[in-house]
Amino acid sequence: MNFLPISINIEDETILIIGGGKVAIHKIESLERFTHRIKIIAKEVVPEIRQRSFIEIVEKEYEPGDLDGHLLVYAATNDSVLNSRIREDGKARRSIVNVVDKPANCDFVSPAIYKQDNMTVAVSSNGENVFAAIHWRNQIRDLAQSNQIGTSKTKKIFRQEFQAASQKS
Ligand SMILES: C[C@@]1(CC(=O)O)C2=NC(=C\c3[nH]c(c(CCC(=O)O)c3CC(=O)O)Cc3[nH]c(c(CC(=O)O)c3CCC(=O)O)/C=C3\N/C(=C\2)[C@@H](CCC(=O)O)[C@]3(C)CC(=O)O)/[C@H]1CCC(=O)O
Numbered sequence: 001m002n003f004l005p006i007s008i009n010i011e012d013e014t015i016l017i018i019g020g021g022k023v024a025i026h027k028i029e030s031l032e033r034f035t036h037r038i039k040i041i042a043k044e045v046v047p048e049i050r051q052r053s054f055i056e057i058v059e060k061e062y063e064p065g066d067l068d069g070h071l072l073v074y075a076a077t078n079d080s081v082l083n084s085r086i087r088e089d090g091k092a093r094r095s096i097v098n099v100v101d102k103p104a105n106c107d108f109v110s111p112a113i114y115k116q117d118n119m120t121v122a123v124s125s126n127g128e129n130v131f132a133a134i135h136w137r138n139q140i141r142d143l144a145q146s147n148q149i150g151t152s153k154t155k156k157i158f159r160q161e162f163q164a165a166s167q168k169s
C-alpha cells in the first residue's frame, strides 16, 4: 500500500461514520479537533457519542443511499463484510472510505495526529503498523511540548531562519 498524505478543506463537508461503537468514538476524538460537522448512522450508539450534542445521530440499518453527498466516510461497524461493502458502495458515489478493520481495503487511513493551533503533524505507517504511528506521533508531540522545535516563533522569524539556511546550503 502507498497512501498520499494531504490536508483537506472540509469546511463544507459533513463527515459520515457508519457504526456507533468504540472505534467510532476514536474517529470522533480525532475529527472533533477539526470539525463538528459529523453524522453517525448506526443500529445502536454508545452514550459517549450521544452526549456530544453537535453530532447528528441516525439510528438505523445502513443503506447505500446513506452515502449520498458525503465525501469522507468511515466504515466502522463490527461487521467486516458490511464495512467492505460500504467501500464498494462509496466508489459509485465518489465517496472516499476508511474501512477500520481492513487497511488494504481503504481509500484513506486515519493518521495519528498531534495538533497545536495551526500546526498539525499526522503520522501514518501506510496502514501497516498503527502502533509505530502512535509511537512516532507521541515522540514528535513530546519534542513540540518541550519547545525544542520553536513552536512559539512567528512566521517572520521562521522565514528569516529558512532564508539564512537556504543561503548557506
Ligand atoms: C492512529 C489512529 C488514528 C485514528 O483512529 O483516528 C489509528 N488507530 C488508532 C488507535 C488504535 N488502533 C488500534 C488500537 C489498539 C486497540 C486495542 O488493541 O485495544 C489503538 C489504540 C487505542 O485504541 O487506544 C488497533 C487497530 N487499528 C487498526 C487495526 C486493524 C489492522 O491494523 O489490521 C487494529 C487492530 C490491530 C491489532 O490488534 O493487530 C487499523 C488502523 N488504525 C489506524 C489508525 C489506521 C492505520 C494508520 C497508519 O497508517 O498507521 C488503520 C489501518 C485504519 C484506520 O482506522 O484508519 C488511532 C490513534 C488514536 C490516537 O492516539 O490519537
Ligand SMILES: NC(=O)c1ccc[n+]([C@@H]2O[C@H](COP(=O)([O-])OP(=O)(O)OC[C@H]3O[C@@H](n4cnc5c(N)ncnc54)[C@H](O)[C@@H]3O)[C@@H](O)[C@H]2O)c1
Pocket: 018, 019, 020, 021, 022, 023, 024, 026, 041, 042, 043, 044, 045, 046, 060, 061, 062, 076, 077, 078, 079, 080, 082, 100, 101
Ligand atoms: N481502526 C482501528 O483503529 C480499530 C481498532 C480496534 C478495532 N478495530 C475493528 O473495528 C471494528 C469495529 O469495532 P467496535 O469495537 O467499534 O465495535 P462495536 O461493537 O463497539 O460497534 C459496532 C457498531 O456497528 C453498528 N452496526 C453493526 N451493523 C450495522 C448495520 N448493519 N447498520 C448500521 N450499524 C451497524 C452497531 O450498531 C455498533 O454501533 C471491529 O471489526 C474491530 O476489529 C479497528
